[in-house]
Amino acid sequence: MADSRIINTTLIRDAIVQLIHEASFQLHPETRTTFIQMRDTEESGIARQTLDTLILNDDIAKAEQVPLCQDCGSVVVFLEIGQQVIIEGEQLNDAIHDAVAHAYEKYYLRKSIVADPLQRVNTGTNTPSFIHIDMVQGDKLGITVYLKGGGSENMSSLHMFRPTASEDEIIDYIVQTVRDAGPNPCPPLFLGVGIGGTADVAMLNAKKAVLRKPGSFHPVDYYRKLEEKILHAVNDTGVGPLGFGGRNTAAAVYIKEAATHIATLPVALNLNCHSLRYRGTIL
Numbered sequence: 342m343a344d345s346r347i348i349n350t351t352l353i354r355d356a357i358v359q360l361i362h363e364a365s366f367q368l369h370p371e372t373r374t375t376f377i378q379m380r381d382t383e384e385s386g387i388a389r390q391t392l393d394t395l396i397l398n399d400d401i402a403k404a405e406q407v408p409l410c411q412d413c414g415s416v417v418v419f420l421e422i423g424q425q426v427i428i429e430g431e432q433l434n435d436a437i438h439d440a441v442a443h444a445y446e447k448y449y450l451r452k453s454i455v456a457d458p459l460q461r462v463n464t465g466t467n468t469p470s471f472i473h474i475d476m477v478q479g480d481k482l483g484i485t486v487y488l489k490g491g492g493s494e495n496m497s498s499l500h501m502f503r504p505t506a507s508e509d510e511i512i513d514y515i516v517q518t519v520r521d522a523g524p525n526p527c528p529p530l531f532l533g534v535g536i537g538g539t540a541d542v543a544m545l546n547a548k549k550a551v552l553r554k555p556g557s558f559h560p561v562d563y564y565r566k567l568e569e570k571i572l573h574a575v576n577d578t579g580v581g582p583l584g585f586g587g588r589n590t591a592a593a594v595y596i597k598e599a600a601t602h603i604a605t606l607p608v609a610l611n612l613n614c615h616s617l618r619y620r621g622t623i624l
């Protein structure tokens with residue numbers, strides 16, 4: 342039997358505090374490069390100006406250590422726990438919530454979570470965070486922290502297609518969702534598309550999809566081509582950066598597919614705003 346490895350929750354807690362800090366105050370270098378490329382090829386003057394402002398926003402956030410956006414987001418935490426890992430210390434969920442509360446206090450991040458969806462009293466700690474755990478092989482523990490703004494989360498969508506639906510029907514649905522969303526999700530978008538699974542799995546995959554290594558392509562040729570088609574169609578809407586019009590409505594489309602039932606074809610959309618904030622580490 343393979344050796345087990347003990348990881349104390351203090352390590353997990355410290356890592357999450359650090360990841361929240363990194364994600365909140367600076368774009369991924371690849372995301373910034375994408376904005377520069379979009380600015381250089383954009384035809385509309387106001388869209389170029391808007392992209393310049395987003396690049397400047399990244400400069401200021403980094404230099405002055407202020408958040409990239411006033412909405413510092415819900416904290417979504419993805420853990421990949423190796424089967425040989427033994428977690429010691431505090432209860433795991435409590436350790437994660439503690440880390441989030443500590444980071445939001447320490448770095449003066451806006452606390453945006455209400456304890457109850459209808460009674461709406463702010464918890465004052467930006468907790469609870471939303472935790473998803475996958476068990477994997479090995480003795481490592483992967484952590485990804487994803488900060489999701491409310492404006493773009495509100496534009497999420499799920500459609501249960503007939504299993505015979507064509508690629509064009511799916512693309513039309515995605516384009517219509519982006520068009521209806523307009524400026525609300527703060528484009529340019531990083532568009533996560535979950536295809537297949539059950540309704541809930543498709544929604545989760547739409548979130549996981551945008552966490553793909555920046556600048557990387559879908560490993561399956563068929564889906565890489567579909568991503569390109571969707572990106573092209575979405576950019577033809579003319580919504581443009583922050584909805585002011587222009588070519589660059591979306592920066593990237595990321596599909597995550599899953600096996601599904603013979604009678605179903607769920608398609609879920611996670612519209613992530615220009616403030617794409619996530620970081621990961623492996624313990």
Ligand code: SF4
Binds near residue numbers: 412489526
């Ligand atoms: S959608 Fe994104 S950029 Fe817009 S306000 Fe929310 S977090 Fe900020």
